[in-house]
Amino acid sequence: MAAKSDQLLIVVSILEGRHFPKSPRLSLVVQASFDGEQLSTDPVEHREQPQFSTELAWELDRRMLHQHRLQRTPIKLQCFAVDSVSQRRENVGYIVLDLRSVQEAKQEPRWFPLLSSKYTKQRPALLLSMQLENDTKPSEPSPDRFRAKKAPPRQGSPSVADLLPDRLEAVLVPDQGYHQLGPADRCADMFVLSVTVAFATKLEQLIPSTMKLSAQGSGFFFYYSLLGNDITSEPFHNLLSPDFEPERASVRIRSSKQVLQGFLSQQPSLQIHLCCGNHSLGSTDVSLSALSAVAVDLEDKAATVEGAFVLQPPKRTKQKLPAVPAELQPTVGVAVTLRREEVPPQSVGNKEVSGAPSHSVPPPAAQQRPGSSSPVQKPPDSPPAAAAAAPRPPPLSSHTESEAESLLEELQRAGDQVELAAADPEVLEVPAAPPRPPEAEGGASSVSVSAPKVSIPPSAHHYCFSLDLRSLRNLGLTHPVAATLRYSYQFFGSAAPIMTNPPVELQRNTEVSLPQSYCAFDFAALPQQLQDTFTRFPLVVEVWHRDSSSRDQLIGRASVQLSRLLSSERTRFLGSAGEPSWRRTHRDRIPVVHSQRAGEAVAELSYVATLEDLGLVKAAEVVVSESSQSEPPAHPQPPPPPHPAAPRPAADARPAAPRDTLEYRTALELELWKEEQEDLFDDQLRRKESSHMQALAEEWRRRDREREALVKKKEVEYNLLEEQLQKTLSDLEKREKQLAEAELETQRLQRELRAEHELTQRELQESSRRLRQDCDHRVALERDKARLAEEERGRLLQQIADGESRYRQLEKEFQLYREQQSARPELRLQSEVNLLALEKVELERKLESTTKSKLHYKQQWGRALKELARFKQREQENAMNRLKKQQEELEAMRLRYLATEEKEAARQERQELDGIRNQLNRLKQQEGQLGPAPSADDSAPGPSLNESADEHLSRLLEERDALLRTGVYTHQDRIIAELSRQIQDAMTDRRTP
Template sequence: IQSQISQIMLLLSFTGRYFPKRPKRLLIVEAKFDGEQLATDPVEHTDQPEFATELAWELDRKALHQHRLQRTPIKLQCFVLDPVSSSKENIGYIVLDLRAAQEKKQAPKWYPLLNNKYIKFKSEIQVGVVLETDSKALVDGFKAKEAPPREGKASALLSGLDPKSIVPVLNKEEGCHQIGPAEHCRDYFVLSVTVAFATQLEQLVPTTMKLPERQPEFFFYYSLLGNDVTNEPFTDLINPNFEPERASVRIRSTVDVLQVYLCAQSKLQIHLCCGDQSLGSSEIPLSGLLKKGNVEIDQHPVVIEGAFVLVPPNRAKHKLPQLPLDMAPTVGVSVILQRESLSAQLVVPLNASTGPNQPQEKVLSATKGKTETLQQRSQNAPSQVNHSSSTQDEATESDVESLKFEKGMKVKKKADNGPVGACQPNPVGASSSSEPVSAQKILIPAASHHFCFSIDLRSIRGLEVGFPINCILRYSYPFFGSAAPIMTSPPVEVRKNMEVFLPQSYCAFDFATIPHQLQDTFLRLPLLVELWHKDKTSKDLLLGVARLQLSNVLASEKTRFLGGNGKQCWRQTYNETVSVTAAQGSGSRIADLSYAITLEDHGLVKTQEVLVSDSSQCVGAGQQRHVPHAQPRAPEKHPEPRETLEYKAALELEMWKEMQEDIFENQLKKKEMVHMQVLAEEWKKREREREALVKKKVAEYTVLEEQLQKTLRDLDKRERQLFSAESELQTVKKELQAEHERKLQELQDSVRRAREECAHQVELERSKIKQLEEDKLRLQQQLNEAENKHKILEKEFQQYKDQQSSKPEIKLQSEINLLTLEKVELERKLESATKSKLHYKQQWTRALKELARIKQREQENAVAHLKKQQQELEHMRLRYLAAEEKELEKTDRQELEDIRNELNRLKQQEEERKQLQDVGDNSAGRVSNSRKLNENMDDYLSRLIEERDTLLRTGVYNHEDHIVSELDRQIREAIAKRNITK
C-alpha cells in the first residue's frame, strides 16, 4: 500500500472561446498521452463552448519523472462532429508541456489552436493542468488478488460456467448482489463478516515507522463483494477497545454457483490500517464455507470463525520468520453464510438486522456472546481456524476476565474494604476468586518472583477546564490480576488554580511473575488514568487521560529491606507529575496529576499449588501445623501434663533448641551479609570494567559508523552524479535522434517534391511533343495532298505536251496561259507551305529554348539538393533529350531533303516551262525572268542563313553538328549559284 501512495492523477479541464457558431455541429477534444487516448463528451458548437468533462491519467511518480526527462508532449486535438453522418473534422490542435504541471493548484492558461481551420477566428482553449495524489489507488491496493479456482473449477466447467466470468452484479431494484446467470439465481443468501477483537497489535508497528504526531487512529479494512468496509477507529494498539461490527450483504444465487464463486474468490483479506498505510493483513479462506454436496446450509448457517494471524507487509514480501503463536498479532473474525429464511429466524439471538432493501448493512453492536466465544478460542489456539456451524455457547464477563487471567501471569489483587481503600495483603501466590464454595488452585512457576506494586494518586492541580468538576480517577491494568476498573472515592471538587489531594487513592497489588516479563510489560503498556467528571443530573463525562509510564520505577535506585518472613527484599520508588490531556479535540493539557509508585521484590516463589479460599487468615504456603492432642483422663487419676517434670524438661529443651536455632540463623545471616557485600563489590568492580569496555567498543563503533556514513554519502553523491549524467546523456541522445529524424524527413520531402516537379515537367514536355507531332502529321497530310495535286498537274501537263503536237498554236497559247495561272497558284501554295514550315520551325525553336532553360534549371537544382540521385536523373534526361534530338534531327534532315528534292524538281519544271516560254518570248522577258530567279535565290539564301542562326542561338547545336554543317553547305551552294546567275 505504501507503493500505492506514490500514485499521481493527471487532470485536464477545458473551456473555449472565439469559436464560430454552428448550430448543427458538436465539438469534442481528444487528448493523447502515455499511449492512451481520451476524449471529452460532445458539446454544442457555440462561440464559447463549455467542456464539462475532465480527462485523467493514472501514473506513478517514477513514470512521471521519466516523462518529464523525455519531454513527452500532451497533444490535444479539437474535432467538429456531425451527428447525422458521424464524421469528424479536425479544426486544430494544441501541444502541452508536461514539465509545467505542478502538484499545487495553478491558474488555467489560454492556448491558441494551431493549424486552425477557422482562419477568420482566433479560436482559443483554456486548459487547466493539475497533478493530484490518487486516493482511489489506496483503497484498491487493499483488494485481494484473484486466486485460481480450485475445487469448483471442474463443476463450473461441467455446468458451462467459467469461474472468472462469475462476478457480483448489484441489483438495485431487489436490493441484493446477483452472482451467476439470472435464470439460475433463485435463492437468497446473507453473507456476514464480523470483526470482533484483536490482540498483540503493537507487534505490527515497526521501529522505523513514523506515526502521526497527534493521537493516531487505527481501523480494520476489508472488501466485501466490492464494497469497502471499515470499522470504528481506535487509538490504543496495546489494549484495542472497539465495538465488534458486523457487515452483511444480501446475495441472490444458487448453492452450486455460490460454491464456484467462493472457490474462485478463495480468500478474504483484512488489513489493519493507520491512515493510508497497511500495518498488517490476514487472509481468511472462504473456499471451506461451501463444499461439493454440502447441504448443511439448508438446515443451519455455515461459519468460519477464529483468530487469524496478522502478517506485516515486509514479512509477506521478504518471507521473514513468523513470531511465536502466543506473541503473534491476531484478529478475531467470524464469516457466516446462511439462507435468508434462516437469517430471519436468527435475528433475535444474533442481535443483528439484515435489511432486505439495502445491499450492505453495517451493524455497530454485534453479539456479545459470539465475540467472547471468539476471544476464548483465540486464547487456546491463536492461529487456528475453526470451521463449524453457529454455536449456542455464551460467555459472561467473568468468563472473559478469567480467560484474560489465564493468558496473563498468575496474579492476585489485595482484597480491599471499599472500591479502592487500603488493601490488606494476601499470602504470596493466593488469588482472589468469585467462587465461594469450590476452592481454586493456581500453579506458580519456579522462576517467578513475588512482587508487590503500589500506586498512590496524590493530587490534582492546574485545572484548565472552565467549570468546577467533581473529580474521579479511574484506571485498569489487567497485568496485575484483574480487568475490573479501580476508582477513587468519594468524588472531590476541583476548581481552577487550586491543588486538591485525592482521598482513598492508594492501592497495592500482590502478584507473581518473571522479572523479564514484568520489565517487558512495563515498557510496552503504560497505565492509563482517566479523569471523570461525576454529575448528579447527567451522565459521567470523560475529561482527559494521563499516561503513567510504569517502566520509570525500574530505573530508580533500589533499597534493601527485610520482609515479614525475615528474607531480604528490594524496593524501588518513583514520584512524578504528569499532564492530563483532553480526551476529545486537540489533545491539549487540562490538568496535572501527581503520583507515587513503589515496586517491591520479595524474591523467588517455590513451585507449589496455592489453595485459595474466602478466609484471609491462610498461611503463606497454604499449610497449617496440627498439634496432636492426647486423650483426656480423669483428674483424680492423672496430674496435669504441663505440671510434670518431663514436660518442663522437654519445654526447656525445645526453648534451648529454638534459641540455638535463632543464634545460628543470625550468624548465617551475618555471614550472608558479608558475602553479599563482597559479591556486590566484586560485581560493581566487574560492572565498571564492563562499562569501560563497552564505552571503548562504542567509541570504536562510532568511528566505524562515521566512516561508513561518510562512505555511504560519497556513494550516494556519486550515484546521484551518475544518474544526472545518465539522464543528460539520454536527453542529448533523444534530442540528436529527433534532429536526425527531422532532417531525414526534410530530405525525403525535398526529394519527393523534386521528383514530383520533374515528373510534372516531363509530362508537360510530353504533351507539347504530342501536340507538335499532331501538327507535323497535319502538315505532312497537307504536303501529301500538294504532292498529289502536283502529280495530277504533271499528268495534265504530260497530256498537254502530248496534245500540243497535234493542236493548233492558239490552243497551245491558251494552255500556256492556263498553265501559267496554275503555276502562280502552285507558287502561292508553295509560299504558304513554306511560311507554315517556317512557323513550325519557329515554334520548334521556342520549344528548344524552353527545353534548354528547363535543362539549366534542373541542373542547378540537382547540384544544390540531390547530388548523386539527381545526377542520375540528369543523365537519364540528357539521354532522353539526346535520343529525342537525334530523332528530331533525323526528321528535320529528312524534311530538308524532301524540300530540297521538291525544290530541285520544281526548278527543273520551272526551267522546262521557261524554255517553252522562251521560245515565244523576247529578250526583255528573258531578262525579267533571270531577275526574278535571282530574287528567289536571295530569299532562299536568307532563309537558310536565318535557320542556321536560329539553331545556333538555341545553344543545343554547334557548328560541328550535322544539320548545321548541312545548312552551311547549302548556303555555300546557293551563294555560288547566285554568283553564276549574276
C-alpha cells in the first residue's frame, strides 16, 4: 500500500489595498473561495489604503494538490463593500489566483488589480502573497481550519463510536490476501467489498471541442481507487456506444460489522474517473453512506449501492452554458456491494487468498449487440432477408459467478431503461478492445476482477426496414439539378450514409425516377424503443446537386416521419423459416425544404417505406470467450478420393483411347484438385481481404461516428450559444426600447420642466413688477404722508405761535383785569366766591359720580372675581395635575395685574382728591386773606378730613374682605399684604391728631 501523502496548507496572505475611494459609511471584506470552501477577512475601514493583514489557509494533501493543479482549480478572491447600517453587500471586484504558481518557497507579495471593478475612475488593487506550508499539526481536524475534502459525518450508535479509534486504517496482510481493519482479536469476520462498472452512455458529451481523439492512442478506461489499490477497466475506443466487459473489483476485509460500518462512515465518496491516457475527462462520486447503515443486516443479505451516476466534467472544462437536458447527460452504471464472505469454491478461494493479483478477465473480443447490423444494398426486385447472428457456445474455461450474472442482469436492465429514457438512436458496432497489459509481478494485492457473460434481453425483436425512394418532381429552382439523395439513420446500426448513384437530372415541370434507391436494414431492438425512436427522430433525406466542375451543393432536406409507418395497416405473412411475421407499408409524397430558406419547397419526393417484424431474436445471449477473439483459419479440404480403377481390357480388345487411361484420369483429377485448391486459396484471400476491408470500414465508420458525435456536440454547444446570443439580442432590443422610451420620457420631462421654468419665470417677473409698482405706490403714499405731516407740522407750529401770542395777550388782559379788580375788591371777591362755589359743586358732583362708579366697578369686579373663582374651580376639576400650578400662577399674575391697575386707579383718584383738597385749602387760604370768615365755619375742615379718612379706611377694609371672600387670594398674597399695610397706615394716621 502506498505511503500517505504529507499534509499541506495553502496560505493566502491579504496584506493591504490601494486606490480605493474613501467612504466612512462602508467597510471592506475580502472573501476567498477554493474547492467549495469560503473564508473571509474581518471588515476594515473603507479608505484609500485599507489594511487587511489577514492570512487565509486551506488544508489538503499532496495528492489532492496535484489533482487540483491538473484540473486548474482557481482561488477566487471577491472584494465586497458592506454598509454598516443596512448590512447590504455590494461586489467591488474580484481576483483569480492560479494554484499552479503556488510554491513551497516564500514569495514576495505582488499587487493584483481588481477585475470588473465598480470604481472605474481608479484601479483598486490588493497586495497578496501565496505559499505552501507543511502542516505539522496532528491529524485531527482543527475547528478553525477548512479541509479541501471533508469526510461525511459519522453514522451509527454511540456504542459503535466508543469502540472506534479516531482514525481507522485498513492494513494489508500480503500472505493472507486480505485487509485487516480493527484489532485482530475483536475483528475476525471476513467481508467482501465489490465495485462493478457495468455500462456507460453519452460519453461523447465529455470530449472537449479542442481535443483530438486521434492523438490519444491508449483508448478510454475507467479508473478508481479501492482501499489504496488503483483499479482500471479494460480500455475501449468507441464513445458513442461504449461496449466493454463489465468488471467487478473485489477486496476482502477482515473486521467486524460495527468497525466496518464505522470505517465506511469515515470514508469519502468513491470517485470514478473516465480517463483518456493521463487526462481525466469526467468523474462521479458514489456515496458509501448506505453501506454503513445500521439497519442493513449483513448476516442475511448484502448491502448494495447501485444506479446510473452522472459524470461531471472537470472544473477547468466547464463552460458557462445552460443546463444540459437529462437525456444528454453522460452516465456510468456502478454497483457497490458489501457482503459477508461465505465458503467459496476452491478455484475462487485460491484466487482471493493468494497474495499475487488475480484477474479472471477473459480476453476481450468483438461483441455484437442486439441492435448492430450493416445496411444491405438490394435490388428492387429482391425481397428483404433476415440476418441473425448465431451465438457462440461459452468456453469451459471461462470463470463466471452466479452472483455476477444476477447483478449484471439487473445493471443491464437499468442500462436499457436509461437508454430508453434518453431515446438514444445510436446502436452501433464496437470493435474489439486491445487486451489489458498484465500487472507487474511481485506486488501484493487483494483485488480480484471478474467479467461475467453478457445477457441479451429476450424481448428483442428482429426487424427489417426497407426504404425505396421512387421519384423527384416539381423542381422549384430556375436551373436544372443533377440530384443525388443521401441519408443515414444510426438506429439501424450504421453511421455510413446511403446514397443514390448515378445522379439524375431534374428539370422544371418534370418527374424523374431515382436509380438504385432501394435499401433494406436488418436490426434487433425492443418494440418500445423502436416506437419511441421512430416517434421522436425523423429520417432526414438530403438532396445534393453534384457538378463535375464545382463542389457538391446541398439543395434541400426532406423529413420522413417514420411514426406514420407505425400507424399504417399491418399485414401478416410467413417468413423464410415458416414463422408468422408482420409487415407495414407506407407511401407518401413529401416536400423538399430549402436548406437556407426555411419553409420554401424546392422539390417533391415520393417514397415507399416498409417495416417487417420477423419475431423474437433467436440468440438469447452472447458469451465472450477466447475463441471469439480471432477467426479460426479455414482448413483446406482434402482432395476428393480418386475414382475406382477401371477394369483392364481384354487382349483382343482395341487399345484404349488416351483420355480413357488411368494416368490421364489421375492427371485430370490432379489438375481439378489444383484448380479447386486455387479457388479455395483465392476464396480465403478474398475472405481475408473482405475481413480487412470490413475492419478498415468499421474503423472508418467508428472515426466517422466520433467525428459526427463531436460535430453534434459542437452543434448543441453552438445552438446553446446561439440561444444565449438570441436572448442577449432580445435583451438588448428590450433595453434599447426601454432606453428609447426613457429618452422620450426624459425629453417630455425636459419640455415640461422648461415650460414650468418659463411659467415660473413669467410669474416671478410679474410678481417683481407688481412688487415694484406696490413699492412705488407706497413710496408715493409715504411722500404724501410726509408732505401732509410737514403741512400739519407747519399748521401746528402756527397754532402754537398763535396760542403763545393769544396767551401773551390774555396774560396782558389778566394783568389788566387784576389791576382793575384790585381797584374793585368786593366785586372781584364775590365773583371769585361764586366761581369757586360753582367749581366746588361741580367737583362734588364729579366726586360723587366717581364714588358711585367706583362702587359699581367694585361690585362688578367682585362678581367677576366670584364667577372667575367658580370657573377656575370647574377647570381645576377637569384639568391635569401638571397644568394646575401653571394655570394658578397665570391666574394669579392676571389678578395681580388687575389689582395693580386698580391700585393705580385708586392712586390717581387719591391724587385727584389730594389736588382738590389742596385747591380747597388754597381757596380757603385766599378767603382767609380776603377777610375773616364766620366762626361757624372754622370747625368745618376738621370733621371733613376725619370723615374722608374713615371713608378711605372703610373702603380699604371692604376691598380686602371682598378679595378674601373670593377664595382666590390668601393673606400671604402680595395685594392682600399691600392692602393690610395701607389699612395699618390709615389707622395710624387716624390715631395721630
